[in-house]
Amino acid sequence: MNTKKVFFTTPIYYVNAKPHLGHAYTSIAADVATRFKKMAGFETFFLTGTDEHGDKIVQAAEKQNTTPKEYADNISRLFQDLLPVLNIENNFFIRTTDPSHIKIVKNILSKIHESGDIYFSSYEGLYCFGCERFYQERELVGGKCPDHGTVPEVIKESNYFFKMGKYQEWLINHIKTNPDFIRPKQYKKEILSFLKEPLEDLCISRPKSRLTWGITLPFDEEYVTYVWFDALVNYISALSFPDGELFKKFWPNTRHFVAKDIIKPHGIYWPIMLKAAGIKIYNGLNVHGFWNVKGSKMSKSIGNVTDPIEVTGIYGTDAFRYFLMREMVFGLDANFTRETIVSRINSDLANDLGNLFSRVLSMNHRYFKGEVKGPDKKIQEEKMLSLEPDAVTAIDAFTKAMDLCEFHRGIGAIWQFVSIMNKYIDKNAPWVLAKDDAEKPYLETVIYNLIEGLRLVSGLIYPVMPETSCKMQKALNMEKGNNEFYTLKEISQWGQIKKGSIIENPKILFPRIDTDKIKSSEPVKLAKPFKPALKEEITIDDFAKVDLRTGIVIKAEKIKNSNKLLKLQVDLGAETRQVIAGVAKSYTPEEITGKQVIVVANLKEVKLMGEISQGMLLAATHTKKIVLSGFDKEIMPGNPVK
């Protein structure tokens, strides 16, 4: 038997926070893809796990007075416990602290090091000891660390670097010649556009003086490897690279599922790492968008971080899985609100599918005491009663869409068939046929086709709603054993329902959710979200750190080679400051001269386009329009503004 094989992964989730909606989506999407491929006859392997090394974990652990390992154990446990709640059937759960993983990371590092693609180099940078990290100049706030408010020190450090630039052309070519390598295609474009600029080499180490919570480099005891190098290797360490059966079986028939924020590591570092280590390149990357919640990005300060366990508890696992897969166009962002999920559940699940199931089975019960009758071939042909052609169409559209991870379309194809069945009932009006004994064969044919249709639907929804699939099949006397399912091939054959068997009166598949109740129990929050999102709350003391003063622009001139910056001399009373302001698009030097402005007077000076800037003007911006702040009456320069 030469079965086709495919390997699906989620990213390994960083253990610095508990799982949220986004994690749940990625995992469910990969689970749906895996289940679908199983239906299509593939042998599959599905991997997820946690990423547990690095600075942040050490810091978080210290805060809780615990060890990094213990801290990681706790959060990793949360991710592991989430899986059964979401009904995710992973084959393995990897942790970057697993000894076997660590061994393989070292193996790969050695390989690349030996081939000469890792080199040692030192560099100077601005280092904040509080944060234990380097900052780029532009990341600083007023020349100070944004977290600690201290001025970072210039220090020299040596590290190991991975020669990524060497493989840039190769990668561009690889992406172009493998159109499915990055999907959907907007992300392929994004990566290619990024690759137009020269790739910088990747720093892959940290000295142990700064960080010990990591994997020691095999070629230098004094260093640990850093972030992505450790994390990405999980995809093959979990398969026991290089000699494991799993690796031989599944690599490189791999599709990685990731959210759009980590396409660079996966679309650039990872293939180059594989190439440099002489390992085959994985088949492809499936990139999805973000879930916004109530119209805003999920964030702690807004308080809309959504807990998948809580949501599942309210709506049920299958409904939650259905909603996520149906609502999000794979690749694009989507919005999560109580209204949208309730609307999906009520109209798609309760009204369309649930009610169809209920009405068909109860008619069968009412007219035939639950016994499954067969179709009358003659009448079926005469009146074109067979639903088989529509079923074939549905299976076909479903399969095509699911193959491309276009889950929303795959589901759409099933629901189109559901809609056809509802119309079919209306058209043939079984309740009318039931009044006339002569129409009995007609009635039997209609009901039979409907039951068959439900059988098909029960099979097709399996990847998305495994529990409901099983429930329906049980009701239809078509259930398989535990954890078993019908393959596409098996469900495709029309006319499989067991004639003569007795089908019970149906139970409700999906109860409707009373929207009135929700409205009354939930205070209406119609507040429009801020755009951009509101920053973190500060105290009056925080604000008091900013020294605002009144000023008057006494001189203004353009800066060469800059279409945005003006060089201003601003009178602050006690002294005249030079301020470089990015207002040239909206103000000419003539216009701005003489204006009263508000100046941030205690801002650390910086150089912009070679000119010293000793402050900053307050202004409002909307797109490209800039409007300076000012006063409605005359005021002396140098006054404090509060």
Place this chain on the structure above:
RNA sequence: GGCGACGUAGCUCAGUUGGUCAGAGCAUGCGGCUCAUAUCCGCAGAGUCCGGGGUUCAAGUCCCUGCGUCGCUACCA
């Protein structure tokens, strides 16, 4: 500022290579049925397919430009 994506009915969005492409779902209104979870079925809305140019016998669908939204990136103080 640079690069890129997008802008289609009240809402969420489909619309492949230019010619039944002006659509679906939800919401709304009216009508029908009663098997069903007050569910289902039918009909209606008509929307300058963001504005303006252009290519073409023919353009949401191609080109240019303006505006708007979003992403990446930068000299954003």
